[in-house]
Amino acid sequence: MKWSVFQQAVKRHQFGLAVGFPWLCALVLCFGVGSRPDLVESWYSRTCYPRIAQVLALASRWFSFSLAETALIFGALGLLGWLARMVWHIRKKQMSPSHALRRATIWVLLGVGWMWLIFQVLWGLNYSRMPLGAQLGLPHQEPTSEELVALSQNLIEDINRTSTLLRTSGETEKPLQMSMDREALGRQLAADFGRATWIAGNHRGKLALPKAVRFSDTMARLGISGIYAPFTGEANYNGLLPDCELPFTMAHEMAHQHGYASEDEANFVAFLVCSTSASAECRYSAFLLANQYVLFSLALTGTDITSLVTQLAPGPKADLKAIRDFWLHYRGWLQKVANRVNDTYLKANGVQQGVASYGEMVMLLADFYRKKPT
Numbered sequence: 001m002k003w004s005v006f007q008q009a010v011k012r013h014q015f016g017l018a019v020g021f022p023w024l025c026a027l028v029l030c031f032g033v034g035s036r037p038d039l040v041e042s043w044y045s046r047t048c049y050p051r052i053a054q055v056l057a058l059a060s061r062w063f064s065f066s067l068a069e070t071a072l073i074f075g076a077l078g079l080l081g082w083l084a085r086m087v088w089h090i091r092k093k094q095m096s097p098s099h100a101l102r103r104a105t106i107w108v109l110l111g112v113g114w115m116w117l118i119f120q121v122l123w124g125l126n127y128s129r130m131p132l133g134a135q136l137g138l139p140h141q142e143p144t145s146e147e148l149v150a151l152s153q154n155l156i157e158d159i160n161r162t163s164t165l166l167r168t169s170g171e172t173e174k175p176l177q178m179s180m181d182r183e184a185l186g187r188q189l190a191a192d193f194g195r196a197t198w199i200a201g202n203h204r205g206k207l208a209l210p211k212a213v214r215f216s217d218t219m220a221r222l223g224i225s226g227i228y229a230p231f232t233g234e235a236n237y238n239g240l241l242p243d244c245e246l247p248f249t250m251a252h253e254m255a256h257q258h259g260y261a262s263e264d265e266a267n268f269v270a271f272l273v274c275s276t277s278a279s280a281e282c283r284y285s286a287f288l289l290a291n292q293y294v295l296f297s298l299a300l301t302g303t304d305i306t307s308l309v310t311q312l313a314p315g316p317k318a319d320l321k322a323i324r325d326f327w328l329h330y331r332g333w334l335q336k337v338a339n340r341v342n343d344t345y346l347k348a349n350g351v352q353q354g355v356a357s358y359g360e361m362v363m364l365l366a367d368f369y370r371k372k373p374t
């Protein structure tokens, strides 16, 4: 159906079909098809989605800057222009406020409906796929505090051992300085993802490398370290992050790009890919960030984590301080608002726990270490 047909339909106040069609399709996909994870897994996540990602990559991988960020800026400017035009028409009495409101409602319903449908088709259905833990044969058992302490100790050993590979004798107490530039790091992670044969429907062709956004400062004020853009297939990250946080964050967004929509699974995929990377810097980042999730979970259970934290070598402690200082620097009301928006977004996509779902990664980690041969 052509765009002009939609315009005519809207003009004739026959917007029922024009507006209803995308909403109906999106609802069927979300609640009909989405209620069958087995179907979504085989038909969408392993078959259609890898091809969709390839098509999106045809455009996005040729641009070093984020197409999604550029589109967002132009979209916001266009929206402001449209609103200003509407206000101008009302002030000139060329349009009554009630007519303007009706018109705006139609366009908002139309725009949101199509955006939702395109989102579901391009990526959103991945929220309804089979759980990754089940696919990897993990037991999905709630870890005890003792298991979490043992897991943290394992990770701390890995952190300290990897840290010595990355720091010369004069730099043992300094935060990590990446030896690779961002592009080389992106290529390294792309190669690591390519080797991860356990990724269902692993993407054979090249996907766009992770891209740092221009407005990383604003992103930090919103408390966002990275964001996947499903409309362009781009893994965007905050370019101002401390070096130790970069590989894991990039890999997290790349996991989304590979079809792992839920936050806990994207974190776990990032851990699995980074912790087996050929680069010690990627392995270090995975161990360091995974341990933070475990320590956070332990702290929530009321366990004293002081003895664990003191086992960290001076270098990793300096990295954790760098991460803390970074986020403290940008802390403010915007982060609280963005966190609430993210929570609503996750819940709207069927993630019951909202932002708390990031803690689910610990369960997958505990499952993985429980099964891992010692």
Ligand SMILES: [Zn+2]
Binding pocket: 252, 253, 256, 263, 266
């Ligand atoms: Zn994410």
